[in-house]
Amino acid sequence: MTQHTDVVVVGGGQAGLAAGYHLRRQGLDFVILDADPAPGGSWQHMWDSLHLFSPAQHSSLPGRLMPAQPGETYPDAGHVVDYLTDYEKGYDLPVQHGTRVDAVRRDGEGLLVETDTGIWRARAVISATGTWSRPFLPDAPGRVVFTGxxxxxxxxxxxxxxxxxxxxxxxxxxxxxxxxxxxxxxxxxxxxxxxxxxxxxLADDIDGHALFDVATARRRALEQGRSDTGGIASLGxxxxxxxxxxxxxxxxxxxxxxxxxxxxxxxxxxxxxxxxxxxxxxCTGFRPALSHLAPLNLRGTHGRIPTDGTRALGEPRLHLLGYGDWTGPASATLIGVGRRARDAARALTALLR
Structure with a gap:
C-alpha cells in the first residue's frame, strides 16, 4: 500500500526535527522517517564523554530552548538525546522510528520514497540523514596488514x-x-x-556559540560582496x-x-x-549519507549533490539539510540548522502551492 503526503523528511535527528517544526508552521502535511528505533539521532550513538562545544542556551533548535544540564557548562550527549526526545514529543512531530529509507525515485509530478516498511508518494523530499552512518577510513599504507x-x-x-x-x-x-x-x-x-x-x-574563550557568530559574519560578508573573512578556519x-x-x-x-x-x-x-x-x-571524519538518493542521479564532485542553499539544483523537489556548509553555514549544528530548515520549508511551500 502506498501512502501519500506533501513532504517526506528522511532522518529524524536534529535536522529532521527542525525541518518538521518549520513544515508544520507552513501548514504542510509531512512525515519524518527515521531508521533509529528511538529518538535522539546520532547523539544516542556518541562516545560517553562527549560534550557540546556551546552552553545549552546556545545549542537549541527553533522554538524550544535546551535546558541547562545541572553541574555542566557544556551539556553531554545524553542531555542532547533527552532534549531531542522532548522536542519530538513536545511538538508531536510525526516521526516513524525504525523505518529505513532505501531509495527516492522520480514518479511523474511526485517522488516515490521506498522504505523497508512500505512506499510513500510525496510531492517533495527533505533529506536530513547527516553523516554519522557513513564513517570515512583513509587508505593508509599497511592498514590491511595491521593485526591489532x-x-x-x-x-x-x-x-x-x-x-x-x-x-x-x-x-x-x-x-x-x-x-x-x-x-x-x-x-x-x-x-x-x-x-x-x-x-x-582555538583560544580558550571561544566556544561553539562564538564559532556560529563567526560563520554567520562570513556568510553575510560573502553575500554582500565583501572580502572573505576566512570564517572558522581562520581561528583554528x-x-x-x-x-x-x-x-x-x-x-x-x-x-x-x-x-x-x-x-x-x-x-x-x-x-x-x-x-x-x-x-x-x-578520527578521520565522515561522508554524507546519500545512498538513498542514488536513483535521482544527482551526485557531483566529492560525492556531493550540487545545491543552491538547501535545494538540489538537479531536482527542485529535493532539499538537503544538515550535511555541512555546502547545505548552509553551520547547518550541521544544533544552533545553525534552524535557519536552513526554515528556508527549506518556505521554498517548498512556495513550490507546492
Missing amino acids: RQLHTVNYRCPADFVGQHVIVVGGGNSGAQIAAGLALDGRVEVTWVTQRPPQF DIVAVPPVRAARDAALLTAKPMFSQLTPGGVRWADGSEAGVDTVIW
Missing part, C-alpha cells in the same frame, strides 16, 4: 575498553583531540595522538573544551606527525623506527 584492533570514532565509547593498551588516535579535529584527551587523562592507557599537520587550538581547528584544555595544560596532548605506515604489529615512523600498537582509533 581498528576502530572509527563511531565505535569508540570509553577509556575502560583500552586499559593496559597502547592506542594511537589518528586525526587533528575535535573528535581526535577529545578522544585522545579522554584516554590520556584516564591514566590507564598509553596513548599517542597523530595528526597530518600540527593541531591548531580544535575547541578547547574542559577535558581537552586539561590534557593540553598537563602536557598530555602533544601530537606527533603521522606515521609512515602500519605494520602487522604497530606503526613505522618517518625515521624508520617502529612502535608496537594494540589499537588504532581513526
Whole structure:
C-alpha cells in the first residue's frame, strides 16, 4: 500500500526535527522517517564523554530552548538525546522510528520514497540523514596488514575498553583531540595522538556559540560582496573544551606527525623506527549519507549533490539539510540548522502551492 503526503523528511535527528517544526508552521502535511528505533539521532550513538562545544542556551533548535544540564557548562550527549526526545514529543512531530529509507525515485509530478516498511508518494523530499552512518577510513599504507584492533570514532565509547593498551588516535579535529584527551587523562592507557599537520587550538574563550557568530559574519560578508573573512578556519581547528584544555595544560596532548605506515604489529615512523600498537582509533571524519538518493542521479564532485542553499539544483523537489556548509553555514549544528530548515520549508511551500 502506498501512502501519500506533501513532504517526506528522511532522518529524524536534529535536522529532521527542525525541518518538521518549520513544515508544520507552513501548514504542510509531512512525515519524518527515521531508521533509529528511538529518538535522539546520532547523539544516542556518541562516545560517553562527549560534550557540546556551546552552553545549552546556545545549542537549541527553533522554538524550544535546551535546558541547562545541572553541574555542566557544556551539556553531554545524553542531555542532547533527552532534549531531542522532548522536542519530538513536545511538538508531536510525526516521526516513524525504525523505518529505513532505501531509495527516492522520480514518479511523474511526485517522488516515490521506498522504505523497508512500505512506499510513500510525496510531492517533495527533505533529506536530513547527516553523516554519522557513513564513517570515512583513509587508505593508509599497511592498514590491511595491521593485526591489532581498528576502530572509527563511531565505535569508540570509553577509556575502560583500552586499559593496559597502547592506542594511537589518528586525526587533528575535535573528535581526535577529545578522544585522545579522554584516554590520556584516564591514566590507564598509553596513548599517542597523530595528526597530518600540527593541531591548531582555538583560544580558550571561544566556544561553539562564538564559532556560529563567526560563520554567520562570513556568510553575510560573502553575500554582500565583501572580502572573505576566512570564517572558522581562520581561528583554528580544535575547541578547547574542559577535558581537552586539561590534557593540553598537563602536557598530555602533544601530537606527533603521522606515521609512515602500519605494520602487522604497530606503526613505522618517518625515521624508520617502529612502535608496537594494540589499537588504532581513526578520527578521520565522515561522508554524507546519500545512498538513498542514488536513483535521482544527482551526485557531483566529492560525492556531493550540487545545491543552491538547501535545494538540489538537479531536482527542485529535493532539499538537503544538515550535511555541512555546502547545505548552509553551520547547518550541521544544533544552533545553525534552524535557519536552513526554515528556508527549506518556505521554498517548498512556495513550490507546492
